[in-house]
Amino acid sequence: MESARARCTKPFIVMDVLERAEALERAGRSIIHLEVGEPDFDMPEVVREAAEKALRDGRTHYTHSLGIWELREAIAARYHERYGVNVSPERVVVTAGTSGAFLLLFGALLDPGQRIAMADPGYPCYANFARFVDAEPVRVPVEAEDSFALTPDRIAAAAVGRPLQAVLVSSPANPTGTITPRETYRWLVDQPMTLISDEIYHELRYDDGEEFTALEVADEGKTIVVDGLSKRWAMTGMRVGWAVVPQDMVRCFNKLSQNLFISVCTVAQHAAIAALKHAQPAVDEMVATYRERHDYLVAALRELGFGIDVVPQGAFYVFARMGHMHPDSYEFCFRMLEEAGVAATPGIDFGEHRTTEYVRFAYTRSLDDIKEGVRRLRAWLRDRPDAPFANIC
Numbered sequence: 001m002e003s004a005r006a007r008c009t010k011p012f013i014v015m016d017v018l019e020r021a022e023a024l025e026r027a028g029r030s031i032i033h034l035e036v037g038e039p040d041f042d043m044p045e046v047v048r049e050a051a052e053k054a055l056r057d058g059r060t061h062y063t064h065s066l067g068i069w070e071l072r073e074a075i076a077a078r079y080h081e082r083y084g085v086n087v088s089p090e091r092v093v094v095t096a097g098t099s100g101a102f103l104l105l106f107g108a109l110l111d112p113g114q115r116i117a118m119a120d121p122g123y124p125c126y127a128n129f130a131r132f133v134d135a136e137p138v139r140v141p142v143e144a145e146d147s148f149a150l151t152p153d154r155i156a157a158a159a160v161g162r163p164l165q166a167v168l169v170s171s172p173a174n175p176t177g178t179i180t181p182r183e184t185y186r187w188l189v190d191q192p193m194t195l196i197s198d199e200i201y202h203e204l205r206y207d208d209g210e211e212f213t214a215l216e217v218a219d220e221g222k223t224i225v226v227d228g229l230s231k232r233w234a235m236t237g238m239r240v241g242w243a244v245v246p247q248d249m250v251r252c253f254n255k256l257s258q259n260l261f262i263s264v265c266t267v268a269q270h271a272a273i274a275a276l277k278h279a280q281p282a283v284d285e286m287v288a289t290y291r292e293r294h295d296y297l298v299a300a301l302r303e304l305g306f307g308i309d310v311v312p313q314g315a316f317y318v319f320a321r322m323g324h325m326h327p328d329s330y331e332f333c334f335r336m337l338e339e340a341g342v343a344a345t346p347g348i349d350f351g352e353h354r355t356t357e358y359v360r361f362a363y364t365r366s367l368d369d370i371k372e373g374v375r376r377l378r379a380w381l382r383d384r385p386d387a388p389f390a391n392i393c
Helices: 012-026 045-056 069-083 097-109 126-131 150-157 181-191 247-260 268-277 280-304 329-340 366-381
Strands: 092-095 115-120 136-141 166-170 194-198 223-228 243-244 317-321 358-362
Touching: 012 194, 045 268, 069 092, 069 115, 069 243, 069 268, 092 097, 092 247, 097 194, 097 223, 097 243, 097 247, 115 150, 126 136, 126 181, 136 150, 166 181, 181 194, 194 366, 280 317, 280 366, 329 358, 329 366
Parallel strands: 115 136, 115 166, 166 194, 194 223
Antiparallel strands: 092 243, 223 243, 317 358
């Protein structure tokens, strides 16, 4: 048996790719993994030591449903140190990864039938979270000419006839690596809707632009920020995220968290405190490594014939156009996996707007692995005897 809510939840195709790749590996195949946005680094040593100490000290009991106070203080302090923004620790809600944050946030903010706008292409789970609380996800088409970023005109068009309760902006974005301009945030906070800013890929930036948080543009009452330690601290399995919410929403988050999660893993919270306070040098090293991979992969994919319509500014993905090679990104990716031994994510995982024309490559593997993946792709694209692959390289 399956509920209607479960039936309307679409599969996360990147996981289908990963699971097929793992099956091929069990059968003895060598696979280059460029599909999953999970850092290949171990979490920083100082973080591991803090987790081990928490276990030795018996830190294995429930915590406050909003998180350990010291962790909430450390998160608030980071906004002041990096961005000059004063955030009360009372407004920081510690969550089971950013997925937990979005489940709580959508449950707290959206009533059935209310509409929330998001970029198309964009992270696919946003829409599924909205449907899970019976809200309506509104996919706003974004174009390469706008660097795949939401624009005021497109958001305004989505609100015509039926108002939007909220707009969700991801910057840097998955799958495109796009950074949304500060001017768009300024416009949004003047609109009659809540701004939700997903900042999970902050610091993973490779251009010379100035990084900012949405909390700099408009704070209390107008803006909710979601972030976490999975990506830049390489702590995906620790499942620690957070949301900075208006003071009048804290109790609502408290009640939902008490019922849905009770609290986040205590050991992971103590590890998170160490990450925020002591692991910045490790983060800086990882960002430098990602930058090297970014530069190599963008150039290599262009040389192979992929269209890089927008050079990604951040995150760790390249959204590469392949519609001139094959009309269906899903078939393209699974053939690439089976025939070339290279795993990447079909664009259709990320929405509906022209996504059959794109593939997302993640540079979350070593440069040697990425170079081997490129070598395999070059041979595969050149040697395919059947159109439309022939004569690409």
